[in-house]
Amino acid sequence: MTVHPLLNVAATHVGTRALGPGVRSVVWVQGCPFHCPECLAPEWIPDRPARQAGPAELAAELLADPRVTGLTLSGGEPMRQAAGLAELVRHAREIRDVSVISFTGYRRERLLARPPSQGVPDLLAVVDVLIDGLYVAGLNDGRGLRGSTNQRIHHLSPRLEDSGYDFANRARDAEIAVNGPETLLIGVAPRGLGAVFETAVDKVRASMRGADTSSPSPGEEGRP
Numbered sequence: 479m480t481v482h483p484l485l486n487v488a489a490t491h492v493g494t495r496a497l498g499p500g501v502r503s504v505v506w507v508q509g510c511p512f513h514c515p516e517c518l519a520p521e522w523i524p525d526r527p528a529r530q531a532g533p534a535e536l537a538a539e540l541l542a543d544p545r546v547t548g549l550t551l552s553g554g555e556p557m558r559q560a561a562g563l564a565e566l567v568r569h570a571r572e573i574r575d576v577s578v579i580s581f582t583g584y585r586r587e588r589l590l591a592r593p594p595s596q597g598v599p600d601l602l603a604v605v606d607v608l609i610d611g612l613y614v615a616g617l618n619d620g621r622g623l624r625g626s627t628n629q630r631i632h633h634l635s636p637r638l639e640d641s642g643y644d645f646a647n648r649a650r651d652a653e654i655a656v657n658g659p660e661t662l663l664i665g666v667a668p669r670g671l672g673a674v675f676e677t678a679v680d681k682v683r684a685s686m687r688g689a690d691t692s693s694p695s696p697g698e699e700g701r702p
């Protein structure tokens with residue numbers, strides 16, 4: 479009997495236009511072996527338990543919005559949870575034939591030669607666009623879906639090649655999602671937006687605490 483692994487999920491978002499062509503849903507996994515200086519999601523680096531989600535359950539949740547035509551996998555490091563993510567994509571495509579974009583800090587050559595987890599070949603087989611390489615803040619040119627110019631765009635299938643979406647050079651989009659006390663900055667943020675966002679959230683939280691000292695503390699803030 480095959481045992482399907484649970485995913486350790488830092489955050490999800492259903493329905494964004496900031497992380498690839500069309501309307502997409504996003505999964506950010508918890509845990510990353512890299513420590514890129516100025517990583518925009520440092521709270522998702524620790525390999526600690528977060529939300530434990532079954533791939534089938536998560537697929538249904540992410541595709542609940544009928545406008546969603548794609549999934550984007552980010553983190554954290556997706557290739558450390560490749561088996562669960564491959565299973566997620568398999569379930570999602572039983573619901574709708576979604577395109578799949580995955581970020582990874584590993585270079586593609588390393589993934590092929592020495593996969594860092596068991597399901598990497600299965601995941602690469604269902605990913606349409608792989609954006610590989612570590613984030614290098616000094617090479618962040620403020621453009622494209624990749625965070626820095628050393629990162630590469632690999633079309634592993636032809637599905638999004640003629641989509642007209644310029645993965646490498648397009649002007650960046652970012653969206654801010656607010657869910658109660660939690661805020662989420664979605665997208666590869668234009669340079670400087672992360673710091674502005676942090677400052678704005680801190681100010682709002684401070685004013686909320688000042689207005690109602692009996693309120694519970696705001697929850698964790700997620701930020702890709």
Ligand code: SF4
Pocket residue numbers: 510511512513514517518519520523553554555582583612613
């Ligand atoms: S690979 Fe991505 S998530 Fe991991 S430390 Fe680098 S920028 Fe952060």
